[in-house]
Amino acid sequence: MKLLIMGRPGAGKGTQAAKIKEYYNIPHISTGDMFRQAIKKQTKLGLTAQEYMNKGLFVPDELTIGIVKERLSEPDCKEGFLLDGFPRNLVQAKELDKILEEAGIKLDGVLDINVDGQILIDRMVGRRVCKSCGASFHILYNKPKVEGVCDNCGGALIQRADDTLETAQNRLKVYDDNTAPLLEYYREKDLLLSVNGNQEVSKVFEDIKEVLSK
Numbered sequence: 375m376k377l378l379i380m381g382r383p384g385a386g387k388g389t390q391a392a393k394i395k396e397y398y399n400i401p402h403i404s405t406g407d408m409f410r411q412a413i414k415k416q417t418k419l420g421l422t423a424q425e426y427m428n429k430g431l432f433v434p435d436e437l438t439i440g441i442v443k444e445r446l447s448e449p450d451c452k453e454g455f456l457l458d459g460f461p462r463n464l465v466q467a468k469e470l471d472k473i474l475e476e477a478g479i480k481l482d483g484v485l486d487i488n489v490d491g492q493i494l495i496d497r498m499v500g501r502r503v504c505k506s507c508g509a510s511f512h513i514l515y516n517k518p519k520v521e522g523v524c525d526n527c528g529g530a531l532i533q534r535a536d537d538t539l540e541t542a543q544n545r546l547k548v549y550d551d552n553t554a555p556l557l558e559y560y561r562e563k564d565l566l567l568s569v570n571g572n573q574e575v576s577k578v579f580e581d582i583k584e585v586l587s588k
């Protein structure tokens with residue numbers, strides 16, 4: 375299963391990606407997670423990425439394309455992968471086509487988690503993530519059993535630096551201007567699989583399994 379997952383910020387990509395990874399037993403490759411790891415380790419890449427991420431802007435293409443190319447060449451991607459957060463613009467999409475073609479890999483589909491309007495801002499601003507394992511919760515819609523504590527590993531829940539109201543609004547605009555046109559790009563290639571993301575987490579996942587089974 376070789377997949378991309380797309381959706382506006384706050385659409386629940388990360389939550390569904392974790393389920394897809396487990397169910398289909400494929401690596402989940404998230405460029406956002408890779409950048410956050412690099413920031414945590416304070417590497418050169420991390421320091422550069424942080425400047426852009428905290429403003430809700432894209433990290434420059436050459437850096438992003440480089441880390442994806444490297445990651446996709448690792449052996450665990452041979453049987454399948456779920457690429458999350460990449461590509462985010464047409465330049466990246468065309469580069470991905472090249473990377474896949476050179477590696478003789480054909481995509482099976484591009485999942486689009488479709489969610490509308492204000493709900494996205496609420497989801498982002500209320501989101502809390504585990505500092506240790508990255509699991510995602512929400513202060514209203516997906517509460518942890520104990521406030522501020524991760525259900526999975528007991529780690530501390532924090533708000534992502536780019537989940538503040540201003541940055542969230544900016545990320546949505548940047549997505550709509552740059553990434554949304556990719557849906558048409560993949561529809562034309564007959565790869566687009568749209569799922570209604572305005573539903574409960576478990577129902578969205580049921581719908582994902584259904585479209586993937588076809």
Ligand code: AMP
Nearest residue numbers: 405406426427431432433438459460462
């Ligand atoms: P995400 O976790 O996918 O929401 O990504 C968080 C942030 O990481 C984004 O707002 C961007 O600043 C950066 N980022 C992640 N993926 C990319 C990408 N493909 N191109 C540029 N920037 C990215």
